Amino acid sequence: MSVNPAPVRPERSLFRRLFLINGLVFTIGTVVLALSPATVSAPVLVTEIPVLIVGLAVILAANAVLVRSSLAPLGSLATLMERVDLLRHGDRLLERGNGDLTHLIRTFNEMLDRLEAERSAASAHALAAQEGERQRIARELHDEIGQSLTVVLLGLKRVVDQAPAELREELHGVQEGVRASLDEVRQVARRLRPGVLSDLGLASALSALSSEFSEMSGVPVTKKVSDLPVLDDDVELVLYRIAQEGLTNVARHARASRVELTLRQELDGLTLRISDDGRGGVLREGAGIRGMRERALLVGATLTIDSKRGDGTDVILVVPA
Incomplete structure (x- = not known):
C-alpha cells in the first residue's frame, strides 16, 4: 500500500523560494566582485563610490525582477478574488507559475468549484420551493378567491334584475368592477402557475x-x-x-x-x-x-x-x- 506524501505548505515553499532567489543574487554579486578588477579601499575613495552604487543597483534590480516574476500569479489571484461571482460560472485562474503558487491557485479554483456546486444545489432547493409556493397560491386564488368572486357576480346579477331602474346603472358599475377583479385574479394565477406550459x-x-x-x-x-x-x-x-x-x-x-x-x-x-x-x-x-x-x-x-x-x-x- 502506497502512502501519499504530505503536501508542502505553500507559505514554507514560498519562503524557501524567495530565500533561494535572494541567496543566488547575492552569491552571484559576490563572485562578480571577487573576480572583477574593481577594488574597494578602506576608507572608500571617492572614485570607488560609483562602482559600489552600480553594483548595488544591479543586484537590487536582478532581485526585484526575479521576485516579481515569482509572485506575479498572486496579483492575478487577487484580481480574481475581487471580481469572482458565484452566479458567473467558470471564472478560473490558469495554473501557471512555480510549484508552490500553482498549488495555491489550484486550491482556490477547487474552492470555487465547491462553492458553485453548493450554491447551485441551494438555489435548486430554493427555486423548487418557490415554484411549489407559487402553485399553492395560484390554486388558492383560482379555487377560493376566484370562486368567491364568481358567487358575488351571480348574486349581483340577481340584485340587478330585481333592483329599481334608478339603481341599475350604479349596480352595473359595481358588477363590472367585480368582473375586472376576477379577471385580474385569473391573470395573476396564470402568471404564478403557467398551466399552458404543461398542457x-x-x-x-x-x-x-x-x-x-x-x-x-x-x-x-x-x-x-x-x-x-x-x-x-x-x-x-x-x-x-x-x-x-x-x-x-x-x-x-x-x-x-x-x-x-x-x-x-x-x-x-x-x-x-x-x-x-x-x-x-x-x-x-x-x-x-x-x-x-x-x-x-x-x-x-x-x-x-x-x-x-x-x-x-x-x-x-x-x-x-
Whole structure:
C-alpha cells in the first residue's frame, strides 16, 4: 500500500523560494566582485563610490525582477478574488507559475468549484420551493378567491334584475368592477402557475406570455420560435421564467416601443433572446437579473446581458446542447 506524501505548505515553499532567489543574487554579486578588477579601499575613495552604487543597483534590480516574476500569479489571484461571482460560472485562474503558487491557485479554483456546486444545489432547493409556493397560491386564488368572486357576480346579477331602474346603472358599475377583479385574479394565477406550459408546451406558453405582455404594456412583441427538440420539464420552466422576467423588466424599466422574443435551436444549444429598443444602460443588476442567473445555473445555461445606453437591451440565454 502506497502512502501519499504530505503536501508542502505553500507559505514554507514560498519562503524557501524567495530565500533561494535572494541567496543566488547575492552569491552571484559576490563572485562578480571577487573576480572583477574593481577594488574597494578602506576608507572608500571617492572614485570607488560609483562602482559600489552600480553594483548595488544591479543586484537590487536582478532581485526585484526575479521576485516579481515569482509572485506575479498572486496579483492575478487577487484580481480574481475581487471580481469572482458565484452566479458567473467558470471564472478560473490558469495554473501557471512555480510549484508552490500553482498549488495555491489550484486550491482556490477547487474552492470555487465547491462553492458553485453548493450554491447551485441551494438555489435548486430554493427555486423548487418557490415554484411549489407559487402553485399553492395560484390554486388558492383560482379555487377560493376566484370562486368567491364568481358567487358575488351571480348574486349581483340577481340584485340587478330585481333592483329599481334608478339603481341599475350604479349596480352595473359595481358588477363590472367585480368582473375586472376576477379577471385580474385569473391573470395573476396564470402568471404564478403557467398551466399552458404543461398542457400545450413551451411555444404556446411563450405565445400566451407575449400576448399578455402586449395587452398590459401596450408594447408589441415580435415572437419567433423555431421547431424545438423534446426538452426536460426543468429546461422548459427555466426558459419560460427567464422570458417572463425579461419581459417584466422591459415593462418596468426599458421604455421600449417594441420587443423581439426569439427561441431557436443552434449548433451550440438552444438560444433564447429578448431584445428591446428601449433606453438600455443597465448599470446594476437587481434581484430580477440575479434570479435569472440563478435559474440559468440550474440547467447549466449561460446568461448574457448586453445593454448600451440609448441602444436597448439584449438578454441572451444559451442552454447547451
